[in-house]
Amino acid sequence: MVEEYPRNLMELEASFASEAACRAYLARLRWPTGFRCPRCGSEKAWPVRSLWECGGCGCQTSVTAGTIFQDTRIPLPVWFRAMWWVTTQKNGASALGLQRVLGLKKYKAAWMMLHKLRRAMVRPGRDLLTGRVEVDECYVGGLEEGLPGRLNLEKALVVIAAQEDGPGIGRIRMRQIPDASAASLMPFVQDAVAPGSVIHTDGWPGYLPLGSKGYEHEVTFLKRKKKKTPSELMPRVHRVISLLKRWLIGTHQGAASHKHLDYYLDEFTFRFNRRRSKNRGKLFFRLAQQAVAVDPVTYYRIVHQTSRKAKGKPQSVGAT
Numbered sequence: 001m002v003e004e005y006p007r008n009l010m011e012l013e014a015s016f017a018s019e020a021a022c023r024a025y026l027a028r029l030r031w032p033t034g035f036r037c038p039r040c041g042s043e044k045a046w047p048v049r050s051l052w053e054c055g056g057c058g059c060q061t062s063v064t065a066g067t068i069f070q071d072t073r074i075p076l077p078v079w080f081r082a083m084w085w086v087t088t089q090k091n092g093a094s095a096l097g098l099q100r101v102l103g104l105k106k107y108k109a110a111w112m113m114l115h116k117l118r119r120a121m122v123r124p125g126r127d128l129l130t131g132r133v134e135v136d137e138c139y140v141g142g143l144e145e146g147l148p149g150r151l152n153l154e155k156a157l158v159v160i161a162a163q164e165d166g167p168g169i170g171r172i173r174m175r176q177i178p179d180a181s182a183a184s185l186m187p188f189v190q191d192a193v194a195p196g197s198v199i200h201t202d203g204w205p206g207y208l209p210l211g212s213k214g215y216e217h218e219v220t221f222l223k224r225k226k227k228k229t230p231s232e233l234m235p236r237v238h239r240v241i242s243l244l245k246r247w248l249i250g251t252h253q254g255a256a257s258h259k260h261l262d263y264y265l266d267e268f269t270f271r272f273n274r275r276r277s278k279n280r281g282k283l284f285f286r287l288a289q290q291a292v293a294v295d296p297v298t299y300y301r302i303v304h305q306t307s308r309k310a311k312g313k314p315q316s317v318g319a320t
Contacts, residue, residue, distance in 0.1 A: 136160060
């Protein structure tokens, strides 16, 4: 499919001013080679009002069915403006900011839209990190005095992998984990980094099994007496940690709860890995493309879900 996306706000408003125009665009993204019936696989269909009726089995299908737009009462042009705002703002958008920009009456609507869009920010089957990769953990949350090292009670523990790209940073991956044990760290590494890669970590024992998992393990022991700081010894991953904490505090005012934190991490990863895109409309295209490829989620499920990767209390998350 030819990558079709607006280059600026004027093009967005001109191209997606109506419900019909938005549905036509979503149809091209969902069925790039033409309509295919989800029930029988037939490619013959004709439009019936806002639906597609299969010529083989008579099944009527909406282009929004089975996507994050399913059963939405918010007009699609408003959704498209939300996607544009989220992807074109350098630091993303908060629910309150989105409510103001779109003129929504209820904060809940903006909050729900953002959480649904975050679920579309992870591409199914995305490529694993390769080459040399730095891996480390950090805490996000309130200050806890008297708790040394990796011990925490209220803060969220996040593990981050940053791919080396010469002196700079390539792609990244991150996940909330319940603790820093090998049982928590190894699944993340295996989901994020291709076997055979060189993984650079500190001397934490939780990383010891890496050699037996098909990785080349490079260890740097971070000692207080050394002249270089951890940020100098493992600069890429610590730069990402710093940016993540600034983003949580700056854009979201530390209001990301533990049970939703993984989806905030997905947004940060989506944005960071596409930071070099020459046209911000390309991010809009990728988000719209993935929005019709992920399963729908209801407001009830968003509110009442448990943490995706770790169990935690729904307190607010600040950065430390």
